[in-house]
Amino acid sequence: MNFVIKKLGTLLLTLLVLSFLAYAAFEMVGDPVNLMLGTNASPEDVAALRQQLGLDKPLLLRYFRWLTGFLVMDMGNSYIYRIPVIDMIGDKLGITVTLTLMGFALTLLFSIPLGVYGARREGSWADRMLTVVNQIVMAVPAFFVAILLMVFFGVVLRLFTPGSFVSFQDSPGQYLLYMIFPALSIAVPRTAMTAKMLRSSILGEMQKDYVRTAYSRGHNRQTALKGHALKNALLPVISFMASTMAEMLAGCIVIEQIFSIPGIGRLLMVSISNRDIPVVEAIVMILAVWVMLVHFIGEIINEVLDPRLRA
């Protein structure tokens, strides 16, 4: 349990530093008061608004207030819409997380069997085909997969109507049908990368001495692979899956734009161009927590699998 607590400490410290850097950086971007009142505002109005927003306080104090607020889900009010940030983010975060998790599940579902299959049949006709297809698919960016899916399933087959997003509350079935295509878009390139990585990782392990020992004790290729090599081969793949989770969230921003999904990515883009700093800060912080958390979970899984890593 000790290694978990130690990692958790590092995680919290990193997040603390990151949050301060992000806060300080966005504070430097510009004074929101001019944007809100226009350039013709009287100095009294400007001073009053500054006081109301708490901008007259020193940076460290403001950061501390913002941080404690963030921890209890109070992220301040939007400069533009004057409503609590949490109300703007709530539903949208759910949509983006659903999309990411769906994409991740699809990646796991296809990449692990494909990778193991390729390694088991190394050099076979099927393995070679798989390697070629993987290499090509890896080069297809998620946004182009999205466009192809949209053209094929949306315009040609008319399975869904591109651009008309259905919310979960309106119709759960339609919602899932609409979300499956963007989820596939982010999953396809990552599936190819993961399958390829798993295959070469397994093959690397199969060369090692302990697998040779397993052979000498009467294991054949299948049982040595499943019983001995696979677990060790998974370690680098799990780290890769963690960065996949992080990349997918970033990828969602582009994909949401293509499929007109009202997720957190679109809100981020709109808020940045509106200079709506509290919303941007909150989203960036949520993204940072997400990224750090998935890497943390990846490391913990690896340490559970391989006690040697628990340093």
Added chain:
Amino acid sequence: MKKLFEKHNNWFFKTGFVITVFMVTLVVIGQIWTPYDPAAMDAAAKAQGPSLAHFMGTDNFGRDLFSRVLEGAGATLIIAFFVVLLGAGLGTLIGALTGYFGGVVDEVLMRICDALTAFPSVLLALIILAILGPGRLNVIGVLGLVFIPSFARIVRTEFARIKKLNYVSLAKLQGVPTGRILLRHILPNIMPVLLPAISIGFNNAVLAEASMSFLGVGVSASEVSLGRMLSDSQNYILRGLPWYAIFVGLTIVLLILGFSLLGEGMRQEE
């Protein structure tokens, strides 16, 4: 060049080489000559699919898409070139110095690198670019900066490994100046690792430029690039004219495929 081919006599390298040379040649020709003027409008040939006269079709203004794709691919490649130059150049410099000298600076810089590489670089670039505003130079600067850590990391590991080898100690004993050791004795030996990284860097730079411009934070509205064209082409899909998007997308795929195969081929031991 011949040496590279002998060393990497594999399927990945050869295919990647052919695709990259083909695409780069096409783009270079496109800088000098295009079948039509990329900006010339033709009211008689508005929003057409592929035909003999316009091999990729035309857009809403009757502009020839093939000519425009050539122009856009040129812009994207030029951006990618400078991004990699900046990222790989500064990354190699930082990696070489920290890897060779080590110490506190090394520790601190590598911690920062770890934190930065954990964060998806596209996301980081997106946020910075959205604040700075669009424009070709901003794209190059920001993408170049976020590419530094990955190069620095690779180069640092190699320098730290090689500096312990006997031939480097020997060179030191013989009184070879440190700068010469870094440049002439170690740098050439990290090429097997650096060259694939540069190739993958091109791959990532094309992808990142396309994503940024697609989201409207990349090149400005008056500039061309593949990402911008892809974002324009979206409006055509719903009107049943998918050609625009498909051709622009295929161009991006071919560019990325070429670079990624080259990188993969150079990594394979043959």
